[in-house]
Every structure is written in C-alpha cells, then in structure tokens.
Amino acid sequence: MILEHLGKGKENGIKMHELAILMNCNTREIRQQVNRERLEGAPIVGDEHGYYIADTADDIKENVLRLRQQAKTLFKICKALEKSANKVENHEGTQDGKETATIQTTSI
Numbered sequence: 001m002i003l004e005h006l007g008k009g010k011e012n013g014i015k016m017h018e019l020a021i022l023m024n025c026n027t028r029e030i031r032q033q034v035n036r037e038r039l040e041g042a043p044i045v046g047d048e049h050g051y052y053i054a055d056t057a058d059d060i061k062e063n064v065l066r067l068r069q070q071a072k073t074l075f076k077i078c079k080a081l082e083k084s085a086n087k088v089e090n091h092e093g094t095q096d097g098k099e100t101a102t103i104q105t106t107s108i
Contacts, residue, residue, distance in 0.1 A: 002033050003042050006053050013049030 005022055006014060016027050023030070034044055034051060043054040045063035054060045 002030065002037055002044065002051070003053070006044065006051055008053045009055045010047070010049045010052060010059065013047070013052040015050040016046075019051065 002019065002023075005019060006012070016030050019030050020027050034046070038044055043060060044051055045054045045059050047063065047066070054063070
C-alpha cells in the first residue's frame with residue numbers, strides 16, 4: 001500500500017522512482033497503485049515535490065486542476081489521432097498492388 005509509505009504535506013513528498021525502489025516495483029506499478037488508492041478515497045497528491053498525503057484542501061484542489069488539464073490534453077490527442085485514422089481510412093485501398101491496413105476508431 002502506497003499510503004503507508006507517504007508523509008503528510010509537500011515537504012514530505014517522495015519521488016516516484018524512490019517509491020518504486022522502496023516498494024521493489026516499477027514506476028508504472030506505482031502510478032497504478034496510486035490511482036487505485038485515490039479511487040478508494042486516499043488523499044494522495046503528486047507534484048514537483050513527489051507524492052504525499054495532502055494536508056490541506058488546497059493541495060487536493062491544485063492536484064485536481066492539474067489532473068483535469070492532463071485529461072483535456074489527452075482528449076485533444078485522442079481527437080487528433082482519430083482525425084489521422086480517418087485520413088488513413090480515406091486513403092486506404094491498394095498501393096502498388098498491395099493491400100493497406102484498415103484502422104477503426106471509436107469515439108470518446
């Protein structure tokens with residue numbers, strides 16, 4: 001459990017790679033576990049100080065704003081990739097006698 005390895009407040013933040021070493025896992029597993037614990041209600045926030053237990057509502061609100069901005073960026077990337085897929089679909093067929101692959105997309 002990540003929560004038991006974290007200190008309270010920004011001044012006690014611990015970097016993801018340090019947590020990974022401490023917990024003997026990789027950084028992807030740390031991110032996944034942090035998100036699981038957040039979904040269970042743990043007040044874990046992360047910023048340039050690392051991960052820590054929020055000790056103020058402002059820390060949580062700042063983290064929420066940062067996560068929302070990341071989500072907006074990811075949504076824009078998805079939309080751009082969908083446009084790329086549509087362009088590929090519109091130009092698919094045969095090239096030099098060879099079949100080209102079909103890309104199907106789903107809307108978000």
